[in-house]
Amino acid sequence: DGHTQRLYYLTLKEKFLLRCVQFYLTHTWETVLELTLELPVNSFHTVKFVNLGFDHFNAEKSDKDLIRMQVFTNQIGSMCVCYSQLLKDKQDLIYKIVLIHKDCSKKFKVSLSSDKSSQKLSQLHPLFIPIGYYILVYLQGHFLHCINTRQPELLCHSLFLAGDEVNLGLQCEPVTATVLHTEDRPSGQLLDLAGGTIHSAELSPVFLLQILRSDARPRCPSSKSDPQRLAALHCLLVYMGDDPNLELKIIEWLCDNMNPFESFDQVQEFILASLYRIVYEKCLSLDKVLPYSSIFEKKEVPVCLLEIPGVVCTTELHIETDFKGKARGAQRFWSELQWNTEK
Known part of the structure; x- marks a missing residue:
């Protein structure tokens, strides 16, 4: 982590x-964080230090890597440990997002289509792409999961x-791409190791608006598409909501759909999400007390x-995180992280 001069290692x-090691200008260092991870004993067959994920002396990547791992931090005070585990039969993929700032973790198990079983193991590991406080988990031809790391309580x-909707438009094979993460960029960047080109990954407001406006699929209750609408609405309002033209389009959609959906009330969600964004921008720490969604108020x-x-x-709550050194607690850890970032 170049911004905060921190090194993570297993x-x-x-x-x-x-472990997370903090380096200081006085040429001293200390361990500031230790996090226990549940990984198979034989997770890593080899360990190599390479530049940008590419080893010039051994361009052929091993297909025996059952685990892929990355650590992302953000200026808003979030820290995520992301790793994927491919089961040996290639039928299931497990990926886990450890949200250290939320003291919880989310583990997802996705069944892969059987017609893809001929792919190499390296082709079945997803890309983890940080975009603001969202983490994109992308497996080409299978699924795209846009995970809200600020409000992860509800899926x-x-x-x-999944299916035909999944296409990032990459001009290169995902297996040859590596993520370039910088905290000061709202978009994610991917480096094509084969072609030497850099691609930007951004959330598309046009596509999210299409999700809002899409009708329920034939022979499918509207509640089936409600979760996607709700996720798209919050992404548009909270993450992209400072655009007046975009907000006007959302209001037009609300005027055309005044009757509540089966699972949620879109007018209530619009009001709460908009207020949340406005107040959150002025005071970062208020997200713990602000109402984010009316869903939490439902009896069922x-x-x-x-x-x-x-x-x-x-979901696993109260993960085993041990803060050390100057950062003896979570609050000290995040204030120290924020101070180092703003220097």
Whole structure:
């Protein structure tokens, strides 16, 4: 992490331990964070230090890598550890997002189509792309999961697409791409190691508006598409909502759809999400007390907002994070991270 002068590395004793080392201008250093991770013992066959994910002395990548891992930090004070695990039969993919700033983790298990089983292991690992406080999990030809790391409690606030809807428009093979992460950029960047070109990944307001305006699919209740609409609405309002023209288009959509959907009230969501964005921009720490969505006030949340078809999600609360050194607690850790970032 070049912005904050922090180094992350894995060590294995009884369990895998992710350590974060902070370096200072006085040429001193200290361990500021330790995080226990549940990984298979034989997760990594080889360990190499390479430049931008590319080893000039051994261009052929191993197909035995069952685990891929990345760590992302953000200026708003978020830190995510992302890793994917491909099961040996190639039928299921597991990816996990450890949200250290939320003291929880989300593990997803996705069943892959059987006609893709002939692909190499390296082709079945997803790309983790940070875009603001969203993490895109992209597996070409399979799915795109846009995970909201600020409000991860309900799955309906994260957008999941599968099938024909999944296409980032990459001009290169994902297996030859590596993520270039900088905290001061709102968009993600991908470096094509084969062609030497850099691609930008951004959330498209046009596509999100299409999701809002799309009717329910034939022979399919509207509640099936409600989670996607809700996720798209919050992304447009909270993440992109400072655009007056975009907000006007959302209001026009609301005027054309005044009757509440089966699973949520779009007018209430518009009001709460807009107020959340306005206040959040002025005071970063208010997100813990501000109402983000009316869904939390429901006595019984509709089932369609709590699950993703074909995906098994497991949530773990109170992850084993040990803050050390000057950052003896979570608050000190994030204030130190913010201070180093703003220098």
